[in-house]
Amino acid sequence: MAAAIKTQNLAPVKLIRNVPKEEYYLPGHRTCAGCGPALQYKLVAKAAGPNTIFLGPTGCMYVANASYLCTPYAVPWMHTQITNGGAVASGIEAAYKVLLRKGKREGEFPNIIVMAGDGGSVDIGLQAMSAMMYRGHDALFICYDNEAYANTGIQTSPTTPYGGNTTFTPPGSAIPEGKTLFPKDPPQLVIGAHPAVKYVATASIAYPVDLINKVRKALNVVGPTFLHIHCPCPKGWGFDEAKTVEVARLAIETGMWNMYEWDNGEYRYQFKPKKYKPVREYLKLQNRFAHLSDAHIAKLQAFVDAKVKAKPVPVEAAVPKAN
Amino acid sequence: MDSRSLEIRFESVGGLGAHAAAEALASAAVLKLGLNGSAFPSCVPERKGACVRSCVRLAPPGQALRGSGELQAADAIVVFHVGLLRDPATFAGLRKDGTLIYAAPAKSVPDELAALPATARVIRVDAYGIAAKQKCEASGVLLGALCAAFPLLRETGFARDAKECEELSGLGEHEGDLPPVSEPNGEPRLGSSIWNDLSVARSGSLPSFNRERCIHCAMCEIVCPDLCLVWEEGEKGGRFQRELTGVDYRYCKGCLRCVETCPASAMLKKAETPGLAERFAVPLFPDLVE
Secondary structure: OHHHHOOOOOOOOOOHHHOOOOOOEOOOOOOOOOOHHHHHHHHHHHHHOOOEEEEEEOOHHHHOOOOOOEEOEOOOEEEEOOOOHHHHHHHHHHHHHHHHHOOOOOOOOOEEEEEEEHHHHHHOOHHHHHHHHHHOOOOEEEEEEOOOEHHHOOEOOOOOOOOOOEOOEOOOOOOOOOOOOOOOOHHHHHHHHOOOOOEEEEEEOOOHHHHHHHHHHHHHOOOOEEEEEEOOOHHHHOOOHHHHHHHHHHHHHHOOOOOEEEEOOEEEEOOOOOOOOOHHHHHOOOHHHOOOOHHHHHHHHHHHHHHHHHOOOOEOOOOOOOO | OOOOOEEEEEEEEOOOOHHHHHHHHHHHHHHOOOOEEEEEEOOOOOOOOOEEEEEEEEEOOOOOOOOOOOOOOEEEEEEOOHHHHHOHHHOOOEEEEEEEEEEOOOOOOOHHHHHOEOOOEEEEEOHHHHHHHHOOOHHHHHHHHHHHHOHHHHHHOOOOOHHHEEEEOOOOOEOOOOOOOOOOOOOOOOEEHHHOOOHHHOOOEEEEEOOOOOOOOOHHHHHOOOOOEEEEEOOOOOOOOEEEEEEOOOOOOOOOHHHHHOOOOOEEEEEOOOOHHHHHOOOOOOOOOO
């Protein structure tokens, strides 16, 4: 049924100058200076275009954007509880299908995008997200990952890296490394257990053209899709606001973040460095890792080395040029 | 203290320590002075650079404090950032015998203070200058100035030397109490966030744009989370599809990511002085925002 409704084909962009100039995420929002998630939101809104419905589970991108009676969205947007982003997306998608089928609404089936934080997707919001994907609703679920519950004061989330200093994992004499657990892997969680999902990708604000293209590719797919977007948070991670993009790029260059697409069973990698930089270079920019000793850094390095090697054999593809 | 509770509002920008100061004051009032006290932020105070408001209510023992709504009227208002005075909501509800304390260097007396009650006390303290000199937090200096201004609060242990403060007189022109926050002139601004002014979020520097050097590559645009860069259509038959004309400082939070990214040094970091942003701002929505 869905296939008969959705006919759009958002074309990929090649260069920054081909990026559409129209904005659907307006200024005036009350995010922190140098906010990574806000930049990501702007790029996703640009890529998706005017025929879009955003759903905002509670998180920074709801609380800081939609403050008392005003929002920065130039497209329809709706707040959902942090637990049920996926459920609301399912409902809207199903309702739209019926309205279009019965002729009560005209026009193209909209892009339905859930803009959830790491908490709203793979922690508190996991059951609704998983259910939406299991049932095969035609919506894009984005997890913008700033690796903590930043809006409520930087509490640890399942995607906070090992050794991260958050208000729930403070380093001290008993637990010198801060967070002792290694993070969840959201894209593998989606790929591994949701047969209806045909497209999953990771992206980063360090490579905006790649991010825009991945959003467009995901929106062209009929059925549930998932994007995991790396968004450094100057306040939560403790680095200079001007360095947000540099930190995001270093995450990729050190292997802390891996850029890939999973297109119906096939892996394609982007921006895979020939030689990874040591993790230490990424850590030293951020206050949240300032307490780590050499032994802890070695443990994190071993984790990253294993992660980089453990990926399935990649299908070599044309690597887009770095911006 | 009379039978009425003492109501204090901290008006600040996230990251400056207003909520911590409010909590410290209420705790000290309860533990050291034996008063009843409560401190509460107006909303989640976690966004660095956003306007935040923290309220403290103190009452004599035996008088219970009920409710934790935002304070509509106040006996004292402490302003952590001089830019906040541009918004009348900052000092709304100040009682005619109230006290306004603001952080600003010597001789800095904004015109907006004329809206205060004529009978109110106005105290200026160079909190940031003192904090830089003494290597302490400016929020502590402001808290000290507040405690020095109220005899009741001197025993909290926070009070600082009153010589650091300057009491200004003859500024206010308003008769009686100021109307509370909920009664602004006209309707609240609903709908889009483009009417918000976020200038106070900048912490001392801004990007200054040099059009001669600009190659209109849009690298700044693609790293700016705040959409404060203003573009126009390029000249017909010219080299550029679109040309950058300037920055709308109304929305710029001063993260300086554009400065970091610019390959042609057309965006440079500049220390912000009063009036600088207004002089060079290029409006993004000239038809909508005044």
